[in-house]
Amino acid sequence: MSGQQATVRKRQNRLSQSGEALTESAKRQVAEVGHVASDAVTSGAWAYPLLGIFYLISHPSLMKPILPSVFKGAVVSVAILAALFFLTYLPQVAVLAFVSGPLAFIAAVPLVLGEAYVVINFFMRTFIFGQVGVDLFDSVLVQKGHSALVERGRQVTDSGGKSKQLGRMLTKPLSRFSTDNIVRYLLTLPLNFIPVVGTAFFLGYNGLKAGPGYHARYFQLKGFDKDKRHSAIQKRRGAYTAFGTVAMVLNLIPIVSILFTFTTSIGAALWAADIESKRNVNPAQEIASGARGQGSDEVDVVVSDAKKDL
Numbered sequence: 001m002s003g004q005q006a007t008v009r010k011r012q013n014r015l016s017q018s019g020e021a022l023t024e025s026a027k028r029q030v031a032e033v034g035h036v037a038s039d040a041v042t043s044g045a046w047a048y049p050l051l052g053i054f055y056l057i058s059h060p061s062l063m064k065p066i067l068p069s070v071f072k073g074a075v076v077s078v079a080i081l082a083a084l085f086f087l088t089y090l091p092q093v094a095v096l097a098f099v100s101g102p103l104a105f106i107a108a109v110p111l112v113l114g115e116a117y118v119v120i121n122f123f124m125r126t127f128i129f130g131q132v133g134v135d136l137f138d139s140v141l142v143q144k145g146h147s148a149l150v151e152r153g154r155q156v157t158d159s160g161g162k163s164k165q166l167g168r169m170l171t172k173p174l175s176r177f178s179t180d181n182i183v184r185y186l187l188t189l190p191l192n193f194i195p196v197v198g199t200a201f202f203l204g205y206n207g208l209k210a211g212p213g214y215h216a217r218y219f220q221l222k223g224f225d226k227d228k229r230h231s232a233i234q235k236r237r238g239a240y241t242a243f244g245t246v247a248m249v250l251n252l253i254p255i256v257s258i259l260f261t262f263t264t265s266i267g268a269a270l271w272a273a274d275i276e277s278k279r280n281v282n283p284a285q286e287i288a289s290g291a292r293g294q295g296s297d298e299v300d301v302v303v304s305d306a307k308k309d310l
Contacts, residue, residue, distance in 0.1 A: 038238065039236075039237065039238025039239060039241075039242075040238040040239065040241045040242035040245075041238075041242065042238075043236070043238055043239035043242060044242075044283050045236070045238075045239035045240070045242045045243045045271065045283070046242035046243060046245065046246045047246075047283035048243055048267035048268065048270055048271045048283050049243065049246045049247045049250055049260070049263065049264045049267040050246065050267070051267050051270055051283050052262075052263035052264055052265070052266035052267030052268075052269075052270065053260070053263045053267075055140070055263075055266050055267070055270060056262070056263050056266055059143070061300060061301070062136060062139060062140075062266070065132065065135060065136075065303055066132055066136065066262050069128050069129055069130075069132050069258075069262075070258055070259055070262070072128050073120075073124050073128055073129075073258035073261075074255055074258050076120065076123055076124070076128070077116075077120050077254065077255050077257070077258055078255060080116055080119050080120050080123070081116050081120075081254050081255070084112050084115055084116050084119070085112055088112055088115065089108055089109075089112050092108040092111050092112065093105055093108045095193075096108050096111075096193060099193050099194070100193070100195050103195050106195075107192065107193070107195050110192045110199055110252070111189065111192045111193075113252045113254065114185070114189050114192060114202075114252065115189070116254070117185075117251055117252055117257070118182060118185060118186065120257070120258075121182075121251075122182070124258070124261070129261070131169075131173060132262070133261070133262065133265045134169075134173075134174060134217055135166060135303045136262055136265045136266055136269070137217045137218075137265050137266075137268065137269040137272075138150045138153070138154060138166055138217070138269075138301075139166065139269075139301040139303065140266050140269035140270060140273065141221075141269050141272065141273055141276075142156060142164055142166070142299060142301050143298045143299055143301055144269075144270070144273035144277070144298070145273075145277075145298075146273055146276050146277075147164065149221050149222075149276060150166070150221065152170075152171075152221050152222075152223065153169065153170055153171040153217075153220060153221045154166060154167060154168060154169045154170050154171070155167030155168045155170065159302060162298075162299045162300060163299060163300040163301075163302065164299050164300070164301050164302070165301070165302045165303070166301060166302070166303045171220055171221075174216050174217060174220065178213065181206075181209065181210055181213070184206065184209055185206055188202050188205055188206060189202070191205075203245050203248050203249060204241065204245055206244070206245075206248055207241050207242070207243070207244030207245030207246070207247070207248050208237075208240070208241040208244060208245075209244070210244040210247070210248065211239075211240030211241055211242075211243045211244025211245075211247070212229075212233045212240050212244075213244075214243060214244070214247065214264065214265070214268040215232075215240075215268055215271075215272060218268070218269075218272040218275075219232065243267075243268070243271070247260075247264045247267075250263075250264060251264075270283075271283075
């Protein structure tokens with residue numbers, strides 16, 4: 001009997017230790033999520049995608065290079081959205097009726113928009129956008145006085161006066177399409193079956209994972225290797241989560257998401273410029289005070305039609 005009692009006590013101790021380990025792990029996870037969420041809000045990085053919209057409005061010279069892509073993208077987006085809503089909306093409402101009840105007609109909308117985002121993103125990045133996003137990113141950095149940084153990745157020449165020209169790329173083109181992002185996006189898309197909470201988690205999680213990708217060009221210009229890139233991302237994990245979440249929301253807005261794709265690149269460049277300048281500012285305050293107009297010391301930037309990528 002004493003042997004059996006000893007065995008039972010050992011099992012109870014192991015179970016108790018396992019329970020304590022799980023509790024501690026849960027506490028750490030909750031604390032980490034809380035820290036990331038707090039950093040996401042207080043960093044103000046969520047405002048940069050919005051600041052990019054104001055910056056484009058106040059710098060109309062940046063609009064000209066992207067107009068053809070915006071027009072083509074809008075036409076493709078309308079066609080894809082119309083097809084998906086016609087073919088998939090009602091079937092998904094029928095499925096969601098078992099989960100969301102009368103809210104099914106509403107809950108199906110983000111699902112269709114999410115599916116449309118995948119298809120539109122594939123077509124845009126593969127066939128239409130090309131290097132336009134990189135050109136915008138580099139142009140903003142030059143306008144904010146960081147020509148030396150951009151010159152690490154492409155030729156930058158003076159065109160006389162306060163004008164500079166972006167020329168031939170000196171670095172390998174960035175990947176236009178991330179398979180990992182799309183797979184993760186599709187795997188988490190069913191979270192939208194859970195009203196409100198599921199959608200919020202879907203946006204936050206994908207924002208967390210996608211946020212650092214908006215600084216891929218910045219990391220390339222800085223010459224960061226895998227370790228330095230990881231360190232930079234971890235340092236601003238909450239900020240990247242906030243940036244990526246807002247960017248995700250903007251990308252789900254029908255039709256105009258094409259334009260927001262470019263303004264988000266501008267916002268990412270503005271953030272990179274602030275990091276380089278070590279400006280300790282909150283972009284949310286800048287939006288509240290009227291955003292950033294064109295400064296008197298900013299230069300005009302022209303993208304050369306003759307540039308060639310490696």
